[in-house]
Amino acid sequence: MAKGGRSQESGEDRLIARYFKPLAQHPAALGLADDAACLTPPKSHDLVLTVDAVVAGVHFLPDDPPASIARKALRVNLSDLAAKGATPLGFLLTLALPPNTDAKFLKPFAKALAQDARVYGCPVLGGDTTGTPGPLTISITAFGTVPHGKMVRRQGARPGDLVMVTGTIGDAALGLRLSQRAGLATQWRLKRGQGAFLVERYREPQPRHALAEAVRRYASAAMDVSDGLAGDLAKLCRASNVSAVAEATQVPLSPAASVALATKPDLFETILTGGDDYEILCTVPRARAARFSAAAKAAGVPLTTIGRIEAGRADMAPGEARFVDANGQPLRFVRGSFSHFG
Amino acid sequence: MAKGGRSQESGEDRLIARYFKPLAQHPAALGLADDAACLTPPKSHDLVLTVDAVVAGVHFLPDDPPASIARKALRVNLSDLAAKGATPLGFLLTLALPPNTDAKFLKPFAKALAQDARVYGCPVLGGDTTGTPGPLTISITAFGTVPHGKMVRRQGARPGDLVMVTGTIGDAALGLRLSQRAGLATQWRLKRGQGAFLVERYREPQPRHALAEAVRRYASAAMDVSDGLAGDLAKLCRASNVSAVAEATQVPLSPAASVALATKPDLFETILTGGDDYEILCTVPRARAARFSAAAKAAGVPLTTIGRIEAGRADMAPGEARFVDANGQPLRFVRGSFSHFG
Structure with missing residues (x-):
């Protein structure tokens, strides 16, 4: 130990100062100059709290563009907020x-x-x-607000409700497969630009924040589709203690996914169970469905009815979500719901 | 894709259900059965938000006991809340x-x-x-509450304030070195149990929540000591735009650290810059110091005055934190503040 002088600023401090302090515009952030943020919650509102981590090699590819990685890390959380009917308020960022x-x-x-x-x-x-000796890991905690008592839950679906989903399903799962294997776009007979479209859908989710208020007003239950439409609909059914029948032919597909599916029909399992869609899955009472659809149209968000919530059918267990083909025959998935763990 | 049946529950769902749902007693958690928590903030209070990640091999040793790892992951955040004068409310857990x-x-x-x-x-x-292909990584976002406007900041220290610190300093840094090299306890001439004491101080921080209310009432500025007392005092000074002089001989040491230091005087740098102390460092106006000390005594939290905040001294830069020896000569640290990054 030598004498004189002061301790130097750490690498972490310099890093935060240079790249992240300019982002800290909200008064609660205190300019990132303190140990904690200090948030004065808006009156008569609840806070919706969600956290999702993304890990290189698990949720994104290590050579994805840094901008795409940033967007994915934040947007998977914004997607949760939108599905809960919440307005974004801010986020905390953990970088390893x-x-x-x-x-x-x-x-x-x-x-x-x-x-x-x-x-x-x-x-x-x-x-x-x-620092970490492992892969880049980004955990984001996002905060949203809803008027008190108005967060849309997974539970709340009732027999007779319509099952609806935004956007198109399966693009991201197909995009991931394209990223992992050269030549697949040709095998799938994708047209020019369609492969890049699917890869982009994997890399950069598009949170449906434009629909959040309508979800809050009209949906009886909602969640975002992150682990595959089939598994996530089953989760919603279990939480609501209802069952659902969805028509496979009604699942909305992008032109690119339609081309791939026409070439390789067994891709339908990937489409329904692959995950990373970040669309909103919700149930809506029939009496409100027309108003919800109109609100979606006004917000510019594509919305498709894919099925209905069932009243106690003797041939279905509570919590069951069944996808049926054009003949009404149930489909079964070999892999089941996509899981990031185990 | 085969026909019939339903998609299976994922490994992640089973894991959460089995081990973590029993922990979710707060109504905001919604039984961990939704995509988000829904918190109704207490009236007339601010929310204090803090996040800290711990990584195996960086913040704890991969063979530390699982219980110690859990406690460290949560307590480093509780320590932040205590230093801000906040009452814990709840936390979000990210496990990779x-x-x-x-x-x-x-x-x-x-x-x-x-x-x-x-x-x-x-x-x-x-x-x-x-899942992660890398090391176990735990990121916890903790929430606390303070009466509106009462969070204790890093900024706020004024010339004349006393610099005070809880507990003892350096134990964890010495404990880490003991964990990493066999035989060191003998070299340092530690007595029976003292090595284990220091290792335990590294593994399991003891957040000073018992002092949170007193910090809120009496401190002008506060933070927890996580990156080393020397560097953290400098951070507090920079945030407050003041300088500080602390007396090295006043830094509170445990009996174990005192024995080690008597044997190897150059361990003093490790003690002051090693980090992981999770004690509260704060500044207190002289007029309130006696009441603060009495409150600490009543709360059972050891508290030591180690220095003072200086008015513009010609020989000190604003933001400088200087540790002086028994002769008033400034110490300089070769490594500077401990940093987890870079």
């Missing part, structure tokens, strides 16, 4: 960075995060940065 | 689990987390579980 993570990664990463924070009205409130 | 993480790890991990949740009044509100 592998050795030698440098400005070439951090600069576009922070820039994309700042853009999304602006677009979705969801500024950074705080965070933690650490 | 290596392959083959089994009940042998998860059962004692969840049990210890449940115990701490009860002891500190900080129940789980939600979370996310994922």
Whole structure:
């Protein structure tokens, strides 16, 4: 130990100062200059709290563009908020960075995060940065607000409700397979640009925040589709203690997914169980369905009715979600719901 | 794709149900059966939000007991809340689990987390579980409450304030070195049990929640000591735009640390810069110091005055934190503040 001088600022402090302080515009963030954020909650509102982690090699590919990684990390959480009918308020960011993570990664990463924070009205409130000997891991805790008592739950679906889903299903799962194996786009007979479209759907979820208020007003139950439509509909049914029948032919597909499916019909299992869709799955009482559809149209969000919630059918267990083919015959999936664990 | 049946429940769902649902007693957690927690914030209070991640091999040793890992992961966050004067409200848990993480790890991990949740009044509100090809990584977002406007900041220290610290400093840093090299306890001439004491101080922080209310009432600025006393005092000074002089001989040491230091005087740098103390560092106006000390005594929390905040001294830069020896000569640290990154 030598004498004189002061202790130096750490690498973590410099990193935060350079790349993340410019993002901290919300007063609760205290300029990222404190140990904690301090949030004055809006009156008469509940806070909706969600956390999702993404890990290189598990939720994104290690060579995905840094901007895409940033967007995915934040948007999987924004997707949860939208499905709960919540308005984004802000987020906390945990970064576990592998050795030698440098400005070439951090600069576009922070820039994309700042853009999304602006677009979705969801500024950074705080965070933690650490090193890791493992893969890049990003955990984001996002906060949203709903008027008191108005968060849309997974439970709440009632017999007779329609089962509806936004956007198109299966694109991301197909995009992941394309990313992992060269030549697949040709095998699937995809047209120009369709392969890139599917890969982009995997890399960058599009949270359906434009529909959040309508979900809050009209849906009886909702969740985002992250682990595959088939498994997630089953989860919603279990939470609501109802069963559901969905028609496979009604599941909305993008032109790219339709081409792939026409070439390889067994891709339908990937489409229904592959996950990473980040669309909203919800149930809506019939009496409100027309108003919900009109609100979706006004918001520019595609919305499709794929099935209905059943009253106690003797041939279905409570909590069962059944997909049927054009002849009304149930489909069974070999892999079941996609799981990030186990 | 075969016909008939329903999609199976995922491994992640089973894991959460078995080990973590029993912890979800708070109504905001919704039994961990939804995508998000829903918190009705207490009236006239602010929410204090903090997040800290711990990574195997970085913040704890891979063969530390699962219960210790759980306690460290939660308590580093509870320590932040205490230093901000906040009362714990609940937490969100993100687990990134290596392959083959089994009940042998998860059962004692969840049990210890449940115990701490009860002891500190900080129940789980939600979370996310994922696999990782890397090391076990645990990110916890903790929520606390303070009466509106009363969170204690890093900024706020004024010339003339006393610099105070709870407990003893350096134990955890010495404990880490003991964990990493056999025979060191003998070299340091530690007495029976002193080595184990220091290792335990590394493994299991003791958040000073008992002092939170007094910090809120009496401290002008506060933070927890996680990256080393020397560096953290400098951070507090920079945030407050003041400078500080602390007396090295006043830094409170445990009997174990005192023995080690008497044998190897150069361990003083490790003690002051090693980090992982999770004690509260705060500044207190002189007029309130006696009441603060009395409150600490009543709460059973050891408290030591180690220095003072300086008015503009010509020989000190704003933001400088200087430790001086018994002759008033400044010490300089070679490594500077401990950093988990870079």
